[in-house]
Amino acid sequence: MPRMSRQLANIKTSAIRRTSAWLALAKDKKEIISFGGGAPSLPPPPEFVQKMKDALNDPWRAVSYGGTRGSLDLREAIVRDLQKYGKVELEGPDNIIITHGGTEGIFAGLKALLDPGDEVIIFDPTYLGYPEVLKIMGAKAVTLPVYVENGFQPDMEVLKKKVSKHTKALVLLSPDNPTGRVIRPEIAKAIVDLACDHDFWIVCDDAYKHTVFEGTHTWVSTLPGAEERTITICSFSKEASIPGLRLGYSYGPIEAIDGMEKYAQYLSLCPETLAQIAMVGYLDDQNAKDRYLSEQVIPTYKERADSMGNYIQDYLPEARITRPQGAFYYFANFESYLDEVRLSEEEFADELRLKKNVIVISGIVFGQNGKNHERMTFVSEPDKRIEEGIKRISDYINEKLGKRN
């Protein structure tokens, strides 16, 4: 076999994807309690599913090629949606590109901005896709540590010192994966001011913008000075519980979206037609989305966030957590326990999987500052199984220490 790309050795396989693959092959799935994935656990809105079925009654249209930028109908529906929920005033549908989930938005968005050697400020910990995509593009990740003690909010004084003349962009996730942080409005504003002063881009990852339980989502592109320097990455995966349909979108200045479209044509040619048709119908269906978010998504996930938080306090009192204000995750600092059982966060995650059938994601995969942490998804299991999972973690620690409750 001839040699392959030298770059391959440096690109990591996502631990989350690896865990999904392991889960898919697992025999007794019921025994496994998964706090691992980032998948919604609610079924998709019935109105959306009905629109999918309806669209298949005109199969030729439903499976035909569309434009690389996505259907005009869907982009117009999104213009209205952003206006309604975020008071985002776009010039028009050309400010939007439809993508294969948020993932393609991240790749095409960063590709449109970056040249090799450019610096991009990312938080540490952060979503594990960012460091890998930056490596693929030959850009340099400059990491800004955030801590559980501050609710994973960034320290602006530290951030300012990370800016250099090579800074091309800053990536901001809110609500955040893996920490559940919702950025404080005054910090968002300070970040925008910094970007204006030093003329860099903000890549705003809004995949979780509709799953906020406390506080409110800051629509960064609407802040003064932000519009012309912000690409916002969005996804329907979480807000409509359709991750397997790979439907997302990004919005920003037309020139940036033009650039993303250039790359998208060679990444995937165009977004999927059927899902786009159905999404137009869903978004145009008066109140279907409001109803789904306010009656299903928010109450279900908020309740589970509270449950997991309470069980962690009860069963694992030495774990340091901050209550997530949005997204799907606790990013728990287990330092005290890990010291006692003499395991790294990775070994601990492996042990929980192998000995207790509990899946958590080792914090280190989200950055060096994720050391001693585990990411635990709270949306995937109902209350009783959340308790059972947390209890098993506690049991593991106690058994390891030779204690018996």
Next chain:
Amino acid sequence: MPRMSRQLANIKTSAIRRTSAWLALAKDKKEIISFGGGAPSLPPPPEFVQKMKDALNDPWRAVSYGGTRGSLDLREAIVRDLQKYGKVELEGPDNIIITHGGTEGIFAGLKALLDPGDEVIIFDPTYLGYPEVLKIMGAKAVTLPVYVENGFQPDMEVLKKKVSKHTKALVLLSPDNPTGRVIRPEIAKAIVDLACDHDFWIVCDDAYKHTVFEGTHTWVSTLPGAEERTITICSFSKEASIPGLRLGYSYGPIEAIDGMEKYAQYLSLCPETLAQIAMVGYLDDQNAKDRYLSEQVIPTYKERADSMGNYIQDYLPEARITRPQGAFYYFANFESYLDEVRLSEEEFADELRLKKNVIVISGIVFGQNGKNHERMTFVSEPDKRIEEGIKRISDYINEKLGKRN
């Protein structure tokens, strides 16, 4: 607005995609005769559509995340499919990755192989995605001219001179877009021998493998020495007429597919679940695919290929063509007419669109050797409209020359 990537200025927007966008906005679509796109004109197999509908009865499963490599069920069904149609003997489903159409296969496949500076031999003309993807990756395209006089078959003596110590791969499309060439078996064999001698990869683009009207498809990876150095890019877009569902796959050595999977997780995370479920059902449905290909695809497209060829001979006798043996296209040399009307192939295509409502794609977008050519899709229009379109082209030339028929 901060500066964007410097690379953007060098990346071309696909003329075909631009034409699609223009077509989508056109008012009186019936007046327009399109020989432009590469879309199948048949509806998808009814069995496949039914499987899509069935899958939506279990919506949670249909829209959930799957593995980055694609579902095991579908990869196993493809193992059987390749065995049945091509006597391709894969070790197993790990030799396959499911992709968002052939497009993602091309991107991830080349990315897994190439480092900046590597040389890749491509034919000229060739599918316009390849030169752009090579530019994106910083690899060097080494072009091998092919000519209508030789039925667009490559000259092996010329090819040998293109190989250098930097040659990392050769891209072979058969049946070819844009020329309709089906590679001759002895040439395919000679290419594999050359790849073995100089230890380079073959990227075999088999998007049109099931639309062969004359001769037979050569399954390159089954030739002696080829398996360990061939990545084969496939798509369901043409063979099942579902281009808008973005479903394709690639197969090759496990190490190469592992490499593709690494990149795919950051390009799109995973393939679309619903379409995968339906495709398993379709492939497993005894004879549904056989029936669709033999009763619909081959006879319809062959008849249209014959029609267009005959009308070109009748109305445009000075155009030099070779009858396509597969795929969807005539790649016609209009040199004699273009000299007379004093237009470039690009200006001619623009004129036909604006003055005659006929869409053809300027040959130059497929490479320098596409100068004086136009690509004309024969599958998109029925017989009468093919005649009308060719007649309009002839009328345009005659009117331009002041002749009246």
